[in-house]
Amino acid sequence: MFVSHFFQKTTKNRIMKKICVLLLTILLLLGFALSHQNIVVRADSEIVDVPIIMYHSILKSRSGQYIISPDKLKEDLLWLKNHGYESVFVSDLIDFCEGKKDLPQKPVVITFDDGHYNNYYYAKPIFEELKFKATINIVGTYSEFSTTSGDFDNPNYSHLTWGEIKALQQNEFFEIGNHTYNMHNLKPRYGIGKKTEEDFETYKENLTKDVTKLENCFKDKCGFTTKIFAYPFGKYSEESYEILSGLGFKAFLTCNEGINHLKKGDESKLKTLYRYNRSGLISTEEFFKHVGLK
Numbered sequence: 001m002f003v004s005h006f007f008q009k010t011t012k013n014r015i016m017k018k019i020c021v022l023l024l025t026i027l028l029l030l031g032f033a034l035s036h037q038n039i040v041v042r043a044d045s046e047i048v049d050v051p052i053i054m055y056h057s058i059l060k061s062r063s064g065q066y067i068i069s070p071d072k073l074k075e076d077l078l079w080l081k082n083h084g085y086e087s088v089f090v091s092d093l094i095d096f097c098e099g100k101k102d103l104p105q106k107p108v109v110i111t112f113d114d115g116h117y118n119n120y121y122y123a124k125p126i127f128e129e130l131k132f133k134a135t136i137n138i139v140g141t142y143s144e145f146s147t148t149s150g151d152f153d154n155p156n157y158s159h160l161t162w163g164e165i166k167a168l169q170q171n172e173f174f175e176i177g178n179h180t181y182n183m184h185n186l187k188p189r190y191g192i193g194k195k196t197e198e199d200f201e202t203y204k205e206n207l208t209k210d211v212t213k214l215e216n217c218f219k220d221k222c223g224f225t226t227k228i229f230a231y232p233f234g235k236y237s238e239e240s241y242e243i244l245s246g247l248g249f250k251a252f253l254t255c256n257e258g259i260n261h262l263k264k265g266d267e268s269k270l271k272t273l274y275r276y277n278r279s280g281l282i283s284t285e286e287f288f289k290h291v292g293l294k
């Protein structure tokens with residue numbers, strides 16, 4: 001009896017000892033990891049990796065390459081939130097690259113192209129609830145048609161009216177970008193691409209006229225102007241950059257996939273910001289795995 005009790009006691013002691021050593025090791029490793037992380041964060045705060053996600057339409061009835069359901073959109077935002085991502089505007093990237101502002105440790109930018117009314121109808125309440133920010137890029141002719149035709153506020157097909165654009169710009173969770181007035185076409189030119197027969201001066205005049213027309217609509221009908229430009233179909237060139245930056249645009253959204261490695265005080269990367277198109281045909285997990293987010 002005594003012997004077995006003695007053995008039980010020593011075995012207990014040994015287990016207790018092992019647990020103590022294990023706990024101590026975990027604490028030491030944790031301490032090292034945290035101090036190591038702090039050093040990395042301090043050293044790297046001037047350089048930040050920024051993923052930009054590109055959404056288009058939001059519909060309950062169907063999904064596609066450019067259409068996602070409201071439920072899946074919300075699932076995406078919750079995934080980002082649960083993985084420590086904090087949304088910022090494209091204009092925050094401009095401020096960071098101009099050296100005026102810092103970015104959070106894990107920033108993410110969310111964009112919506114083409115100015116669908118369903119962004120207002122479905123996304124606005126979700127973004128307000130989860131406190132996420134988004135940049136919405138408007139096509140002038142679409143919004144002009146919805147405003148003047150009298151056929152507006154249908155999530156299935158209409159676009160944001162000037163009044164809704166104004167309301168979104170005034171909302172703390174949204175900002176607006178320029179996606180051309182009437183160059184969101186495949187013909188006679190591909191997006192803002194230069195026509196082969198056009199000389200540079202004619203091209204400059206045509207592009208300037210179109211983009212300025214939308215800026216004037218923003219100014220006159222909505223009371224703001226924007227420095228954000230989203231290239232229709234991701235089409236751009238050195239010449240288009242020269243013209244658009246001359247008009248005052250500072251951040252340019254492409255459709256090329258990649259993570260943006262931005263450096264505080266360095267504006268060069270704003271010229272071609274990479275984005276990942278969010279197809280509604282894959283799951284939230286699959287999409288973020290593709291982007292490489294953890």
Ligand SMILES: [Zn+2]
Binds near residue numbers: 113114179184232233
């Ligand atoms: Zn577009």
